[in-house]
Amino acid sequence: MFSTRNFASPIARAAFRPQVARTSVSRAFATSHVLRAPALTEAITSDHRDLEKYYNIIINSKDADEQERYGNQFTWELARHSVAEELIVYPAMEKYMGKAGKDHAEKDRKQHHQLKEDLKVFQNLKVDNPLYIPQLKKLYAHLEHHIKDEESVDLPALEKALASGQHNGSSESVAKTFANTKMFAPSRSHPAAGENPYIEGPGGLPVAIFDHITDLFRKFPDGTISPNPSRK
Numbered sequence: 309m310f311s312t313r314n315f316a317s318p319i320a321r322a323a324f325r326p327q328v329a330r331t332s333v334s335r336a337f338a339t340s341h342v343l344r345a346p347a348l349t350e351a352i353t354s355d356h357r358d359l360e361k362y363y364n365i366i367i368n369s370k371d372a373d374e375q376e377r378y379g380n381q382f383t384w385e386l387a388r389h390s391v392a393e394e395l396i397v398y399p400a401m402e403k404y405m406g407k408a409g410k411d412h413a414e415k416d417r418k419q420h421h422q423l424k425e426d427l428k429v430f431q432n433l434k435v436d437n438p439l440y441i442p443q444l445k446k447l448y449a450h451l452e453h454h455i456k457d458e459e460s461v462d463l464p465a466l467e468k469a470l471a472s473g474q475h476n477g478s479s480e481s482v483a484k485t486f487a488n489t490k491m492f493a494p495s496r497s498h499p500a501a502g503e504n505p506y507i508e509g510p511g512g513l514p515v516a517i518f519d520h521i522t523d524l525f526r527k528f529p530d531g532t533i534s535p536n537p538s539r540k
Contacts, residue, residue, distance in 0.1 A: 346467045347483035349459075352397070355389045356455045363448050367441060376435040377527045379444070383431045384495045384523065386451070390420050391493040394503045396486045401462070404469040412462050417503040419454045426450060427497035495519040 344350065362382040366375050398416055401409035426447035433440045470479050494516045501515070 346471070346479040348397070348470070348479040348486065349463045349467055351483045351486055352389075352393070352463060353459060355385060356459070358385055359389075359451065359455075363444065366444060372435050373527070375440070377529045379430070379435065379440070380523075380526045380528050382444075383427060383497070384528075386423070386427055387495050387497050387519075388490045388493040390424060390497075392486050392489040394420060395493075396482065396489050397466070398503075400470075400482050401466050405465060408465065409469070412465065416454070416458065416462060419450070419457070420503055421499060423447065423450055423454065424497045424499035428499055431496055492516055495523055 359382060362378045362385065365378045366382065369375050369378070394417065398413035401413045401416075403409070405412065426443070430440075430443045430447055433443060467479055470482065492513060496519045498515060
């Protein structure tokens with residue numbers, strides 16, 4: 309049974325585990341130039357870079373087959389990413405950041421709804437439709453703004469709250485739950501489901517199963533019959 313409790317409870321149970329600073333001077337010197345982003349930021353920005361890569365392949369390709377394959381891959385990634393953020397990341401903002409978090413989450417949900425409306429139009433277009441590329445560019449213009457806002461404002465604020473030690477949460481635990489949620493998220497856009505986790509969550513699994521089955525009959529980039537929903 310697919311319920312929001314399955315998604316919310318890992319966040320609620322997550323224990324804050326501060327990273328232990330390395331005391332070795334030589335190790336610190338050797339690794340001082342390598343600063344990795346917090347786990348949640350790394351997970352989300354990795355998805356963002358993948359979406360950017362797929363978008364650029366589509367709009368720069370002259371091969372209709374390649375455009376179709378990467379169009380399906382783009383849809384698959386953005387749909388799952390969006391739902392996982394709505395079920396895990398935005399509730400985490402509300403939980404750990406107080407009123408500011410609620411404001412961040414509400415803004416992001418509104419942006420997501422527009423993205424999902426745009427994605428639904430795009431995913432239903434055939435690659436030979438003259439609107440295929442223009443619709444993708446329209447969608448990506450909204451997505452690019454959302455990504456910039458999320459990476460420069462929302463994620464730093466959430467990571468700061470998670471690292472403060474004042475809450476039972478950690479970037480690692482939220483990132484893990486985010487990744488696990490993507491495994492069971494719908495792989496097509498369904499804006500009618502809304503962005504409320506208490507509504508979107510319970511109905512998500514049957515829709516996801518249907519989406520994952522129909523993905524078997526879609527073209528994806530070479531090397532895959534259909535994307536593996538457990539990949540990340």
